[in-house]
Amino acid sequence: MLDIKAYSVHNKAMKVSETFIPTLREVPADAVIVSHRLMFRGALIRRLGNGLFSYLPLGLRAFRKVENIVREEMNRISSLEIKASVVVPGELWKESGRWTSMGDSLLRMKNRLNADLVLSPTAEEAFTAIVRDELSSYRQLPLSLYQINTKYRDEVRPRYGVMRGREFTMKDAYSYHADEESLDKTYNDMGRAYRRIFQRCGLTVIPVKADSGAMGGSGSEEFMVESDVGDNTLLLCKKCDYAANDEKAECKPDYSPRPSVEIAKRAAAETAAIEKIETPNIKTIEELCSFLNTEAKTFIKTLIYKAINIELDLKGAPGMDASAVKTKPVKEAFFAVLIRGDLDVNEVKLAAFLKAAEVSLAEHSDTVRLTETDIGFAGPVGLKNIPIIADFSVTAINDGVTGALQKDYHYKHVAYGRDFEAWQLTDIRLVKEGDHCPLCGGELYSKKGNELGHIFKLGYKYSDSMKLSFLDEKGKSVVPIMGCYGIGIDRTLASIIEEHHDEDGIIWPLSVAPYHVIIIPIKYEGQVKESSDSLMEELEKQGIEVLMDDRDERPGVKFKDADLIGIPYRVVIGEKNLTGDVPMVELKGRREKENQLVEIKKAAALLTEKVKSELAAF
């Protein structure tokens, strides 16, 4: 049994005059997205500093409801709630290596004794330190711990309100396992819990296979919501449910099967001999296409990349100094990267292939030095002293064009396998709208998305570096494998508003609405006051959360505010309807356009039934 009562925050009915809901007509100039505007105007949040927000009473109620949904679903899958300190000794971060690798987004500070401290952006180190001291036997595993706690990330450019703040609240869970099978089970439980969480919050999420990025390890899923201002570009299939972050998206190869090196070589045998042609002052692919009257896809594009901290084994790679590649990571190296002329290089894929901390196009001077020619005339034929990495698309080119490593000259009739070969062949293609689904071949389209949650098989990164171990059944010391699982609470809340609003304001899903019902007495006095008070009491007794707008304001102002703050059900009580033969009130759902006249003596029962049955569906 799970405590489902956690739906209600505190169900004492509130009068607007007794709470603090300073709604606004104007919005700050920097509030460019709907949720930011509505959270301000609806008095859910206020700004305290750059990327720093406070929740006012109405916002906090909705916030706690999201938190409670997350808490319930974590408890349901037997993750255990704990609470680590928000401030963590820098020592732990030095152990894990993130003290350095996190860069400037980690807020570091020193206390009065000059000790290094970290304001936690996530808690791998803290949780692992806690577990390390307690873990001794395989019988204690698996162990899944979570917290819902304040986090801080020193964003360069915080914006979009709580969607990308510096301080935020995150549910972060970490799991510890004796083996991968156990990790898989918890990882899958988390995936299901995340789907339930977002569904209960009324959110449409797109689960995507995400690149594992800087976190190391493999096996991860991001939970995205569509957003015009999303940080991520997603590629989705029109036919099946394939969805991927463009940083990691694959696509169906244009040729199937992909030409192997052998096939490429055979095809090359049919190709005319390579020929150097003069291409005066022609540097771009577009210029070349029009000059040669050909298409970009016959061109082999050659780009020089610099990579930093490379873990890939570079022994024997062309042009590499044997002593420089002996110890890993290799601090810095250059690569010639080939791709078909109409395609682009996905730098995240390239970095992942090289196991590099960072890749970027080489400086002009480095490119000139390594290709011994001007920019625009690089090509793989005759290129020495630098390893060539080619995208799979290049092997299919058996009669192509490429730079001749000489100013104002290109080669034509270039064939892979005959005129040049790559040191490594791999997939580094940036997949785009219009490419085809790697699963079903359907056309891919793209959306911008924001990440709300992320589940991730961490592997041994932290358990190794922080020296975690336990004794297995045979008494052997073993390092546990880890998973980590995050959800941004503030961002989830903002995303609910992004998905549920109209031009008048928020339209809360009942599960996270700050109140279920708002009662608006046209004028809070006499018979209207009495009827309003007694309806409020009746609803409160039924556990319905009620807000009553008892202010001495014009009805139009009250209606506008009720729409703005998005309470799901509105009851208007006015003298005219009360004094007929059968006293009536007006009832309206936030999404509905028309009022419904309801007998006042039936109103409480009707609303209770509506709220309870609707909540039960979440």
Add this chain to the structure above:
Amino acid sequence: MLDIKAYSVHNKAMKVSETFIPTLREVPADAVIVSHRLMFRGALIRRLGNGLFSYLPLGLRAFRKVENIVREEMNRISSLEIKASVVVPGELWKESGRWTSMGDSLLRMKNRLNADLVLSPTAEEAFTAIVRDELSSYRQLPLSLYQINTKYRDEVRPRYGVMRGREFTMKDAYSYHADEESLDKTYNDMGRAYRRIFQRCGLTVIPVKADSGAMGGSGSEEFMVESDVGDNTLLLCKKCDYAANDEKAECKPDYSPRPSVEIAKRAAAETAAIEKIETPNIKTIEELCSFLNTEAKTFIKTLIYKAINIELDLKGAPGMDASAVKTKPVKEAFFAVLIRGDLDVNEVKLAAFLKAAEVSLAEHSDTVRLTETDIGFAGPVGLKNIPIIADFSVTAINDGVTGALQKDYHYKHVAYGRDFEAWQLTDIRLVKEGDHCPLCGGELYSKKGNELGHIFKLGYKYSDSMKLSFLDEKGKSVVPIMGCYGIGIDRTLASIIEEHHDEDGIIWPLSVAPYHVIIIPIKYEGQVKESSDSLMEELEKQGIEVLMDDRDERPGVKFKDADLIGIPYRVVIGEKNLTGDVPMVELKGRREKENQLVEIKKAAALLTEKVKSELAAF
């Protein structure tokens, strides 16, 4: 009706094997107080760094219950819950002046853009900044807002576990009022709420009038618990309920009424003429008493104090440079402070009288310079160029002894009003055990205490410095008056353990117990397992929070752990009692010594009744 589940503690029954309760036999060497030892041993908390603690599942459940009691009582008195950011722009603290005045206990940091940030120790600035932007009319007042949030204080010497940590959770409330009458009402509501909170937590608190200290303003009450390692010394009356922090305690004067200056002068007329006597090498009062064969209380002790940032008007005070005292605060000044020889000066009272940021005994060299004699021979007779502040006790001395401002000489037959007079007469006496109650004359005794909560009339300190204002009924701009009200959640939790434990472990009051009932199957298998499971389910259905020790451990180990973690009711299920004619289980309250045999089929109903009736009393 209040029904708060903002942080629901979930009531799913838990098996020990499925949660994380790594109890310990050993305790860390620095755990010198009972609550610290038991919170460690009972797996409530773990240390993450110096003054930094994490709550494990069991500790967090108790923590949330304390939090919820505080939340319910705040809501009951119509304080509104909000959540400010924990990180606050340094700018706000510069506005209030606390950026400087808080000293090193304020943790300051800079973000990547070099902006100053503060990790909040309290939230006067943040709340006042929020209110400032919204406040316009008297109709919005009074406004009482609170949060339960993470705080950080950069303690020099964190110790005693969560009793004095660096990071901690505090409920802090701030109220804004149109006038003092309104502040008084909220202040009194808070006082009553605080009494209910501590009573519901099972705590015996001593409400004391506290010194207002560095916070400014007047009218404050501290809620103390007795503690051997308390920061505060309290003076309590054996006869009435007078209780005060020794920093501010008063006592019944030894003479009643206190001799006025006129009475002192009249008494002096009867006294023999002042006489200088040689007292070679006699510097202390003890030496002097034995030399003159007299008592310390005939002696007028003269101490030279240095004060910093003095707000008291010093115009016309002896020895003051007129230009130096023209603007306030006066940066630094010296004072001769007189008190009866058997009494001590209360420096907090002295600082409060001078309205000074700090007072301390003057350096040796300053004392010699100002008294123009050696240490030990200072006295008021003939003392010039320094203002004399005398405690009331001095006016009653009409035949006393004091230093003669000359090495190896004292005066005797000294009379106040005849031989010298003070610039100011006031109460600066340090009250001690054995002194008499200022209210009823009963004897005072002392206790060490720890502050759990503090309610405080802030006055205009923040509303003035941060420029808060509203328009009153006549349209006039008025500055609101403020109150602030804090409770340390961690410290309250630790104090509950300090008050409720025995040599075997914690004895939780039911209202904050992590679980209500622990079921201990002697061996979790066969019939015992079945009976244990079904009792667990029955209790869970009734809303009773159950922990079941399903581990394969010896009964003795399980009993020891159950006592250690202090679950209020224990049910032991063993084969022997189950297989009799009438299947029985053993039931025991944590405080009780003896088991009670109960029919298993009646156990659930009996326990439910016990738990519910006991909870209802909180």
